[in-house]
Amino acid sequence: MMPASEPNSMSTEPAATITGVAGAIVFFDGVCGLCDQTVTFLLDHDHDGRLLFAPLQGSTATRLLPAEYRDRLDTLVLRLPDGECHTRSAAAVRILWRLGGVWKWLGGLLWLIPKPFRDLGYRAVAATRYRLFGKRDTCRLPTLKDQQRMLT
Secondary structure, three states: OOOOOOOOOOOOOOHHHHHOOOOEEEEEOOOEHHHHHHHHHHHHHOOOOOEEEEEOOOHHHHHHOOHHHHOOOOOOEEEOOOOOEEEHHHHHHHHHHHHOHHHHHHHHHHHOOOHHHHHHHHHHHHHHHHHHHOEOOOOOOOOOOOHHHEOO
């Protein structure tokens, strides 16, 4: 139940080559409380270690993402190993697919909702996330277990 691919907005070297670790990278706002909780959830549920994580404010984002993505802290960015990037609900759905199990099915159901409506919901949450979940002064510090999956 995979959709047609969205346009590739990147033409850089695959993440696996640059980072030395194969996997998709989830870029997130490193000071957002909701993003911190999302990363914790994903680390807990990504049992196969398919996802890597990096703050949009970090050096990995500077190396791998064009400014149009780094400067927009209101969205998750999923960068696939081939350099293709997805944002907002398209990123969230693809992240769920990578988790597998029931999360893959949930992602499939969300994919059935037209993208403009999915993104409308995504934007509504993004607009209120600091107020509802807080803002941190610094990026999260990974646990020892999670350090190998966290990029700077």
